[in-house]
Amino acid sequence: MKISDLILQILLPGLWDTLYMVLISTLFAVIIGFLPAIIMVITDEKGLKPNRYVNNILDFIINLLRSFPFIILMIAIFPLTKLIVGTTIGKNAAIVPLTIGAAPFAARVIESALKEVDSGIIEAAKAFGASTMQIIFKVMLKEALPSIVLGITLTVISVIGYSAMAGTVGAGGLGDIAVRYGYQRFKTDIMIYTVIILILVVQIMQSIGNIAYKRLSK
Known part of the structure; x- marks a missing residue:
């Protein structure tokens, strides 16, 4: 197969599937991880509403979910994936385990x-009579936004790695191409191309995150 045909027929569709899985699942992971992150910050011993029990329970759940190797997690939740999507293979099915696997990571980085955030800024907001919600959404989130963006960038990069592993069980994307064409058919060139593309995607995502961080930090 010519390199041009290889790119158009195999690698580009695989890249699109990977980006689709990564971006959608990261979005869902950030949305899901946002609430427990907020609650853990509020209920921390130095938080706005300290609550050791709530904080410890959430901390345990997040650590528990993060401790699962992704490939095991993906297989373990096959019934849930089928319930939500109707199938356990394909790019749409992969979004479920990718989201569940990335959500605890997103919660931690947020x-x-x-x-x-500087405690002095929070104390100043309290002195002006700001409510808990105002402090969180108008002070803390605003101040932490550059770091949150950088953390989400790390989440995206982690999900790219997860998506490659998901390809080994029929999720599609570049990981699936590397396994089906590169490994099973002994086509080393395809394996190399997929690795190069994944490296380039990671570098581009990291660069975008760094640029966004610098602009938001000004």
């Missing part, structure tokens, strides 16, 4: 970014 939590860490919010905890980096």
Whole structure:
């Protein structure tokens, strides 16, 4: 197969499937991870509404989910994936485990970014009579936004790695191409091309995140 045909017929569709899975699942992961991150910051011992029990429970759940190797998690939730999507293979089915696998990571990076906000700014907001919600959404999130963007960039890069693993069980994308064409058919060139594309995608995503961070930090 000519390199041009290889790119058009196999690699480009695989790249599109990978980007589709990664971006959609990261979006869902950030949305899902946002609430527990906020609650953990609020209920921290130095938070606005300290609550050790709530904080410890959420901390345990997030750590538990993060401890699962992704490939095991993906197989373990096949019934849930089939219930939601109707199938366990394909790019749409992969979004479910990718989201569940990335959500705890997203929660942690958002939590860490919010905890980096200068306590003096929070105390000043309290002194002006700001409510808890106002402090969170108008002070903490605004101040932590550059770090949150950088954290989401790391989440995207992690999900790219997850998506490659998901390809080994029929999720589609570049991981699936690497396995079906590169490994099973002994086509080393295709394996190399998929690795190069994945490296380029990671570099581009990281560069976009760095640019966004610098602009938001000004």
